[in-house]
Amino acid sequence: MIVYGSSLSPFVRKLLVVADEKGLVLEVEPTAPNSTDPAFREASPFGKIPGFRDGDFAISDSTAIISYLEALRPDPPMVPREPKLRARTVWYDEFADTILTPVLAKMFFNRIVSPKFMGRPGDLAAADKAEHEEAPPLMAYLEGVIAPTGYLVDDRLTLADLAVASPFVNAMHAGYEIDADAYPKVAAYVAGLHTRPSFAAHIAAEKAILGG
Secondary structure (H helix, E strand, C coil), X not given: CXXXXXXXXXXXXXXXXXXXXXXXXXXXXXXXXXXXCHHHHHHCCCCCCCEXXXXXXXXXXXXXXXXXXXXXXXXXXXXXXXXXXXXXHHHHHHHHHHHHHHHHHHHHHHHHHHHHHCCCCCCHHHHHHHHHHHHHHHHHHHHHHCCCCCCCXXXXXXXXXXXXXXXXXXXXXXXXXXXXXXXXXXXXXXXXXXXXXXXXXXXXXXXHHHCC
16 A cells, blocks of 8 residues: 655545554655646646555555555544444544644744745744744643543544644644643644654654655
């Protein structure tokens, strides 16, 4: 099974971490967004990463790919089967992809990607606004929904946790630190997930790429 992309993408990282937790080996084919490589475009017609291939089956979008892996190898289940828990897991995955990531990505893009990979200054005001104005309400939300067990759904590790923890890696690469005084549960939650082997290996490799 081949993944087109880079773990520096929170969506690719989420996919790779889920695969690691399931004991699945994925071959990463380093690919930039909008690459014109024919094999990548067959998997991802609109040039978004990750793209994915398993034999003659090709598809894109991290959640779609994870759904495929979940059906292919149901255990350990990353998406609960009980209807309410399943719906809650899907919600947190959506929250991570469409609400949390866009905010945290402003720090990573403007402080890291734009100057380091695109050769132009980032919008540091936008990064600072994301950190100091846009992120706090999201941290407050997470502080209120993380269970005493340290998980979001079903008192165990699920896709919800892996999806939410992934974009924090990018923000932390860009110097973001969760305010542990204001959001102690969030700080402990993210730190605990990032020390799991499935996350830690990718984080270490990314720091090497970024020179950190």
